[in-house]
């Protein structure tokens with residue numbers, strides 16, 4: 001097998017070695033700067049609380065696997081996981097609601113979970129002050145990971161299986177040739193490698209610098225203390241168990257005060273996130289000592305008691321027994337935070353064969369390690385990795401300033417109640433489309449995505465709400481789904497369906513693929529035949545070799561050797577660029593250059609039954625159905641502005657995405673605005689867009705479907721041309737998948753009462769059992785009821801009833817044939 005070098009013998013690196021060994025890989029070396037007996041990274045002192053439930057399905061499944069794996073790692077008759085259960089208590093009405101939402105996530109992702117009363121909380125954790133508690137969430141399979149012990153067991157077992165370990169060896173450089181890694185340089189010489197995986201924890205930034213890779217994580221200090229013995233915990237049998245299984249109370253979170261707790265025999269350990277962020281430069285920590293000890297390790301900084309004062313006060317209130325104790329010992333431990341709270345895992349975009357698996361908690365460690373091992377050995381992870389992909393960030397999000405600011409913010413908000421639509425407050429206004437000034441004049445309400453400011457609705461349309469026909473009037477919403485929402489969206493949707501509206505599409509990713517190898521590249525990577533004549537647009541899929549959906553993209557053929565790809569993420573860009581490089585290596589004449597042109601272009605979607613009238617007034621060029629049919633493009637001039645008209649639509653109405661370069665942007669806006677006004681044109685935002693999209697049945701990559709799903713299950717088989725001349729990535733897998741009946745299918749649900757909103761990720765009950773989850777949801781303005789897409793068992797039939805659990809309440813819905821709006825596409829072709 002290939003020669004693998006893993007940097008770092010923490011919980012991630014050692015798990016990765018184990019996962020590779022169990023898949024039959026040999027030639028693995030782990031390089032660790034510290035002593036193997038206690039390497040001195042974050043793992044060496046992690047208290048190891050494992051709360052599995054997370055809004056992210058990926059992270060939850062990683063945690064679930066970590067629990068399974070650590071539970072099966074035995075030495076001397078003891079495993080490495082203490083399944084004490086995980087308790088989160090609510091001490092405020094808002095938190096009580098929040099734990100209901102979390103209970104929903106647990107059910108969506110298949111984790112047993114219980115909402116419990118204050119009495120039950122105290123029964124489970126007898127140190128709790130019942131007077132403070134309004135309720136709790138209890139997850140029986142949560143508990144304590146014995147991370148340092150697991151690391152030692154894994155070192156021993158993988159070493160026996162042939163993994164080579166180099167301790168006290170510091171990686172100082174990465175060797176490469178022709179864009180691929182060839183080895184690592186260390187203080188003890190070079191080690192050759194075909195694959196390098198950096199599992200260096202918070203030192204990841206330093207390793208990244210060696211190859212010019214910005215690893216978007218920030219090392220931060222985090223306080224952890226142990227109390228003196230708690231009188232009521234003394235003298236128990238459990239305290240005699242020295243194997244760190246010296247605990248019997250569930251692990252405990254008091255998120256309203258940024259606190260968590262575990263037992264250490266007679267003592268209580270307290271972790272605190274309420275203090276000021278304490279950023280650390282890993283490069284300045286100096287050399288790891290030869291003799292790392294519990295008290296002397298690079299990841300452990302001096303305790304600052306003044307920062308802990310509020311935590312100590314709140315702890316004595318929540319756990320009155322602590323009033324009889326003191327703080328025995330404390331430290332500021334270092335670990336990684338990222339701009340969005342997710343881990344950073346995957347292959348470097350700029351160096352083939354170089355991978356990272358960093359900003360990974362103990363909680364997710366084995367899951368992440370398994371995913372990386374699957375990527376290396378099979379070319380994909382069974383659990384979708386988009387949410388932790390190293391390449392998911394936009395360039396602007398990789399700057400040191402951005403990473404620092406947003407990661408600190410994540411530390412501050414780690415236990416806060418955050419609405420799924422809530423934007424970052426800071427930094428903002430990083431990327432502005434050329435329409436921005438006009439959008440502000442129109443009272444746009446902006447949310448942030450990928451650094452862009454994206455309008456969600458326009459206050460200048462508020463007056464339209466009052467004149468909406470009765471059947472278009474927005475229905476009242478509950479407080480949670482009313483956040484970051486305005487009834488103005490209903491008016492903008494109404495205008496789109498009945499007149500014309502203008503949407504800023506600038507924030508969508510646009511890549512250019514140019515060169516003699518462009519056709520071959522796209523033929524190989526997409527599921528459709530893109531060799532159509534210049535001027536055609538194809539909606540197609542990028543699959544992995546196992547038939548899983550990486551992304552859905554629009555491929556527009558501009559001329560013979562030039563394509564524009566409308567894609568979803570920065571990860572799509574990294575993938576296309578890497579594949580282009582590989583192609584050139586193997587077929588030098590077939591080179592193709594992949595370039596991000598998102599910021600070098602701008603785009604307005606003009607859609608609605610009167611869209612044609614708006615354009616007719618400003619051009620002499622032919623844009624008739626014949627000259628510019630649905631799914632085609634054409635360069636024309638609009639009152640002297642050079643534009644490309646892409647005849648496609650995300651909202652299900654006739655119209656175009658009109659693209660130009662930013663210097664013409666404001667003129668284009670003004671032109672369309674003035675020309676459109678007599679025809680009823682309004683600017684419209686993302687809120688209306690989402691509702692129109694969903695009732696037209698258009699799936700969103702990443703939310704509705706991912707690499708865990710295939711095209712048949714996701715209902716996007718229309719984007720597949722099995723008979724195309726060239727073997728495309730994923731074709732062989734699709735052939736066998738098409739013969740199987742899917743265990744799950746993405747289904748459209750309509751809400752029976754016509755008003756109850758859900759937002760996504762809620763569990764769906766089928767035949768009384770939690771059997772699936774909502775992917776995306778929105779109010780379907782034209783069909784006049786909320787609509788949700790959900791993964792459900794393959795046997796769920798149209799017309800059947802299901803229930804969606806939202807904040808603990810069941811909402812009735814019906815499995816419905818889709819698309820709900822214009823299934824014949826007559827509006828698009830009109």
Ligand code: FAD
Pocket residue numbers: 007008009010011012013031032033034039040041042043044045046047048049050169170171172199200201202203207222223224271288299332333334335336357358359360361362363364
């Ligand atoms: P590490 O354990 O840091 O391992 C990285 C290794 O790489 C180190 O051993 C380091 O020496 C080595 N290395 C770095 N650079 C080089 C180089 N150039 N050459 C050679 N070797 C190198 N997580 C939870 O899930 N639950 C918790 O309750 C929890 N509590 C925490 C409490 C505190 C106080 C802290 C600080 C962290 C806590 N964490 C918790 C987080 C968790 O400890 C870490 O996320 C996790 O241990 C990271 O594991 P790792 O293997 O990625 O990194």
